[in-house]
Amino acid sequence: MITPYEHSEAGKKQQVADMFNNISGKYDFLNHFLSFGIDLIWRKKAISLLKDMKPRKMLDVATGTGDFALESLRILKSDHIIGIDISQGMLDIALKKIEERSLSDRFRVEVGDAENLSFESNSFDAVTVAFGVRNFENLQIGLNEICRVLKPGGRAVILEFSNPKAFPIKQLYRFYSKHILPRIGKIFSKDNRAYTYLPESISQFPDGESFSQLLKNAGFKTAQSRPQTFGICTIYVGVK
Numbered sequence: 001m002i003t004p005y006e007h008s009e010a011g012k013k014q015q016v017a018d019m020f021n022n023i024s025g026k027y028d029f030l031n032h033f034l035s036f037g038i039d040l041i042w043r044k045k046a047i048s049l050l051k052d053m054k055p056r057k058m059l060d061v062a063t064g065t066g067d068f069a070l071e072s073l074r075i076l077k078s079d080h081i082i083g084i085d086i087s088q089g090m091l092d093i094a095l096k097k098i099e100e101r102s103l104s105d106r107f108r109v110e111v112g113d114a115e116n117l118s119f120e121s122n123s124f125d126a127v128t129v130a131f132g133v134r135n136f137e138n139l140q141i142g143l144n145e146i147c148r149v150l151k152p153g154g155r156a157v158i159l160e161f162s163n164p165k166a167f168p169i170k171q172l173y174r175f176y177s178k179h180i181l182p183r184i185g186k187i188f189s190k191d192n193r194a195y196t197y198l199p200e201s202i203s204q205f206p207d208g209e210s211f212s213q214l215l216k217n218a219g220f221k222t223a224q225s226r227p228q229t230f231g232i233c234t235i236y237v238g239v240k
């Protein structure tokens, strides 16, 4: 199993929480900087796939600093969204944004584990996850939980990095993620491992059909994958 801190005795979940607590202050900046801002386009596109169903009650799993949930509120105008995350440091940044934008009546965040959601079954119209599933300790259990809390007919939209397959993007991307991204990430985040763990965890993560199969195993009736930008990232849509 790929974990952030190879020599740590802690389990993956604790290591992931520690890592995001360490880098929370620099997370938003590095996200947009290291992706050349393309992540903003992916986020918008992913959320737009929920427009036709007009979800009213939503859950954003692994909400982090809250950007995906905030974008959902802006695009979908949902009544209410709950964001959960295991990192209090990331949620503190989300809370600041909620206060600054006076959104506390529509967006609430709480500490919570994707693999053991504290919500009743069949409660949400839509569940979103951006760049979160790769960090779960047990991916299948996390996906089972997402399916459980969705209402029948509800939709999960999951955005995650994937591995480009075609020449020369595959080679260019590998060079960038192995040699450039970890160096820039280390300088700004001051965490030696966070941006080395990132490409390592992407390269080992199931994508495309393999990920769609996990969604079906979780109980989704249909699961679609839509590769973005030469397959650097993929949007998955599961319908319960």
Ligand SMILES: C[S@@+](CC[C@H](N)C(=O)[O-])C[C@H]1O[C@@H](n2cnc3c(N)ncnc32)[C@H](O)[C@@H]1O
Binding pocket: 013, 016, 017, 020, 031, 061, 062, 063, 064, 065, 066, 067, 068, 084, 085, 086, 087, 090, 112, 113, 114, 115, 129, 130, 131, 132, 135, 136, 137
């Ligand atoms: C790369 S960040 C993504 C944050 C945000 N969704 C975004 O789009 O920027 C991944 C987040 O997943 C959270 N996370 C990892 N494992 C989790 C789990 N089992 N349950 C809840 N959150 C988790 C981390 O704490 C971190 O905030």
